[in-house]
Amino acid sequence: MGFIEARDLRKIYTPKGAEPVHALDGLDLDVPEGTITAILGPNGAGKTTAVKVLTTLITPDSGTATIGGVNVLNRPEAIRPIIGVSGQYAAVDENLTGFENLDMVGRLYHLGARASRARARELIDLFELSEAQNRPVKGFSGGMRRRIDLAGALVTRPRVLFLDEPTTGLDPRSRLGMWDIIRSLVDGGTTVLLTTQYLEEADQLADDISVIDTGKVIAKGTADELKASVGGQRVELNLVTAENAAETVEIMRRLGTAEPAVSNDSRTVTVSVESGPEALRVVLAELSERNIALFDAGMRRPTLDDVFLRLTGHVATDESDDTTETASGRTRARKTT
Ligand SMILES: Nc1ncnc2c1ncn2[C@@H]1O[C@H](COP(=O)(O)OP(=O)(O)O)[C@@H](O)[C@H]1O
Numbered sequence: 001m002g003f004i005e006a007r008d009l010r011k012i013y014t015p016k017g018a019e020p021v022h023a024l025d026g027l028d029l030d031v032p033e034g035t036i037t038a039i040l041g042p043n044g045a046g047k048t049t050a051v052k053v054l055t056t057l058i059t060p061d062s063g064t065a066t067i068g069g070v071n072v073l074n075r076p077e078a079i080r081p082i083i084g085v086s087g088q089y090a091a092v093d094e095n096l097t098g099f100e101n102l103d104m105v106g107r108l109y110h111l112g113a114r115a116s117r118a119r120a121r122e123l124i125d126l127f128e129l130s131e132a133q134n135r136p137v138k139g140f141s142g143g144m145r146r147r148i149d150l151a152g153a154l155v156t157r158p159r160v161l162f163l164d165e166p167t168t169g170l171d172p173r174s175r176l177g178m179w180d181i182i183r184s185l186v187d188g189g190t191t192v193l194l195t196t197q198y199l200e201e202a203d204q205l206a207d208d209i210s211v212i213d214t215g216k217v218i219a220k221g222t223a224d225e226l227k228a229s230v231g232g233q234r235v236e237l238n239l240v241t242a243e244n245a246a247e248t249v250e251i252m253r254r255l256g257t258a259e260p261a262v263s264n265d266s267r268t269v270t271v272s273v274e275s276g277p278e279a280l281r282v283v284l285a286e287l288s289e290r291n292i293a294l295f296d297a298g299m300r301r302p303t304l305d306d307v308f309l310r311l312t313g314h315v316a317t318d319e320s321d322d323t324t325e326t327a328s329g330r331t332r333a334r335k336t337t
């Protein structure tokens, strides 16, 4: 049983003059106390809708949700004091300074002037925002905004924290900083439900991952369990010239257990194989015979990208990007749908 528990949540939006959208289509979730669960899914999968239901901002058409045994749908007033939420778009007052934003949250929660200021100072330190505390938020970078927004969610020391895409749009360095903060919160005993479209983020942070698509969970488990469910190994080749891609694909097709995948720039070819070492040996011999030059060749266990591709038939990627450099430096194939 989870500390956060959702059963069969359903929510249909019916925009004027358009087809109804099943934003939640029977969503189940279980988040054990003191752990971090990631809801992993592409744009439009229903992540924000799920967070809104669990944080009492909207009511679902049907289904149930509890946090710590308290019914979220019937007793929102009992839920709000124990949760914190940091939304996909930072909710901060542009004209106030970083410090004033945090102080304001404390006042809104009736902490009192002295306690509000003390908590704001504590969070400014924790989030390393001291050089920005006296500047209006208007001038903050995206990463600083997200940090102030998250700090705001922590003013009341909630036991449960909802983070909706906490690192979307952040540069890699700010993302790593945010990951450290989230880890330290969980180490301190906070229960976290976070949503993300980044497979490596779920891989790095989450004890458990629920992969969702079109409003329902399509797979769940630890990162290792999900990777194991895809099975086998991957052989990946980086070609010197894109002209060799077709010939390379042909060779790899014979060795693979599935159709080889080619990156956007036709320079990276990947295929699933039963045995990585054996397949790599054969493919290197054949390429050498045909004078096909490589920058790099390797084998690897499946990643969460592979899991997502297998489950949904498309790559999980931010739709605004064409190619995405992942944290590990690999180039991800273009979304094909
Ligand atoms: N207020 C709304 N009115 C109409 N459709 C909505 C509304 N909110 C979300 N949707 C639709 O519901 C689906 C799920 O949206 P959302 O939960 O925001 O997904 P995600 O956060 O995973 O990107 C999308 O197809 C979205 O367009």
Ligand SMILES: [Mg+2]
Pocket (backbone or CB within 6 Å): 047, 048, 049, 088, 164, 165
């Ligand atoms: Mg969203």
